Amino acid sequence: MLTLTCPCCGVSGEETEFHAGGEAHLKRYGPGSSDNDFEGYLFMRENPKGVHFERWRHVYGCGKWFLAARCTATLEVFGTYPAQTTEPPQDIKDKITAKRPGWSWRDFA
């Protein structure tokens, strides 16, 4: 069971109060993009054992979307942060590095 802290309302709740929204930090490729970029945007997802970044929605609470950094193997949550970010904040990256030295995920490390 995951325990997530919603950065929008401050509630620390267990995962049944939230809803998972898939991978975080996707870059959208729309009309005019190459077929490869569009395919990647639509279909290509990470499936790591370890550090992962996801979108979550506090569906039974404040209703807001946010992002979470967690470990898929241990369910440890490294931190949550606002959805209005294009990459994980430095303090979240630092926390991950402290616990999983040498981690990388897509372009982030």
Next chain:
Amino acid sequence: MSEPVSFYKGRVAKGDVTVTDAGLQGMITLRGDLSNAKVKAAVKKVAKVAVPAQRKAEVTDGRGAAWMSPDELLILVPYAEAEAAAADLSAALAGQHHLAVNVSDARAYIRVEGQGAREVLAKNAPVDLSPAAFAAKDFRRTRMGQAAAALWLDDTGAFHVVCFRSVGDYLFDLLAQSAKDGPVGVF
């Protein structure tokens, strides 16, 4: 004119912990920038309280406000005033990005009180409702059983629960059964 009736029409489940129809209650959803001076003034005028802090409810005798999300308040007024109060909010916030809607009849409203009320609720929600973690004026949106609900605790030790009317029967029955089974002796 039809006479307004509450969703539960006076339903009561009596016991050590009593679950009761909390009656007709005017409720207005207000969305907007809660830090904005015009919004603050409009809330003060209609709800007679300041914009509540995060996850707090300031409610006295059916009038007040509760913090729903960073951009949403639940405004409480007497049922008969709700339509006018929503219009007052909209007038006060004209030209400003906001939403004020009378949702009184979209909601079901329950009061849960008595020794052990905390546990009767806590059995159904993934929330720490111990006295140390949840005090008077605390407000929480969560899930109770399978349904979304919001609750707050008043100064008298009574809990107020709000849910969508469509799941009103479910939630009342859930809490009534939980009350009948009694507290579990954790808090």
